[in-house]
Amino acid sequence: MKSLCRIGHSLHSRGLTFGSSGNISVRLPEGGWIVTPTNVAMGDLDPSQLSLLDDDGKWIDGPKPTKETFLHAAMYGARRDAGAVVHLHSTHSVAVSVLEDIDPADVLPAITAYYVMKVGALRLIPYFPPGDPALGEAVAGFADKHHALLLANHGPVVAGADLRSAQYAAEELEETAKLFLLLQGHKIRPLTASQAAALKQ
Numbered sequence: 120m121k122s123l124c125r126i127g128h129s130l131h132s133r134g135l136t137f138g139s140s141g142n143i144s145v146r147l148p149e150g151g152w153i154v155t156p157t158n159v160a161m162g163d164l165d166p167s168q169l170s171l172l173d174d175d176g177k178w179i180d181g182p183k184p185t186k187e188t189f190l191h192a193a194m195y196g197a198r199r200d201a202g203a204v205v206h207l208h209s210t211h212s213v214a215v216s217v218l219e220d221i222d223p224a225d226v227l228p229a230i231t232a233y234y235v236m237k238v239g240a241l242r243l244i245p246y247f248p249p250g251d252p253a254l255g256e257a258v259a260g261f262a263d264k265h266h267a268l269l270l271a272n273h274g275p276v277v278a279g280a281d282l283r284s285a286q287y288a289a290e291e292l293e294e295t296a297k298l299f300l301l302l303q304g305h306k307i308r309p310l311t312a313s314q315a316a317a318l319k320q
């Protein structure tokens with residue numbers, strides 16, 4: 120699980136999550152999944168100190184897992200193709216999650232083709248305190264249709280076929296949130312619905 124730690128270090132060193140915020144999980148080919156422990160900075164992850172969970176998200180070995188285990192379980196439960204889940208407190212994504220007038224069904228406009236290809240329709244999940252199991256239930260209701268979700272007043276959670284895919288989608292979400300905020304007050308020309316649809320074929 121060196122790659123999980125390497126990616127955690129990379130995200131932390133580039134300021135994509137701060138302090139001990141954020142958590143990452145990877146589904147194991149033999150069943151179950153590995154998840155980051157609670158209260159550990161992504162920059163301090165150690166391959167010998169990751170938590171092992173079974174397919175139901177039950178803690179079976181290693182340090183105490185993230186308090187958002189149920190959030191990861193909700194993503195895996197709804198998305199059989201998901202091989203990894205990344206949750207961050209990336210600044211611009213969090214900022215967008217607090218805006219009053221965003222469309223909860225599709226938070227960010229299709230500013231670039233890369234955003235459409237990596238993220239698609241970003242769903243806003245109402246606010247719940249971190250670690251609240253009700254957050255898992257809210258996420259489970261949308262995770263089958265959306266691999267990228269934005270937790271209001273909290274941050275993004277993104278599933279991918281593998282860890283790299285989840286990482287790249289979370290990074291693209293953050294950059295698009297930044298562009299969106301930069302463009303506030305300007306008239307913008309996002310991709311048209313047919314331009315966006317052509318990218319998904």
Ligand SMILES: O=C(O)[C@@H](O)C(=O)COP(=O)(O)O
Pocket residue numbers: 139140141142155156157158159184185186187206208249250273
């Ligand atoms: O926002 C929170 O508190 C959690 O969602 C989080 O990002 C870090 O929690 P742990 O993974 O339990 O450290």
Ligand SMILES: [Zn+2]
Pocket residue numbers: 140141206207208249273274
């Ligand atoms: Zn969090």
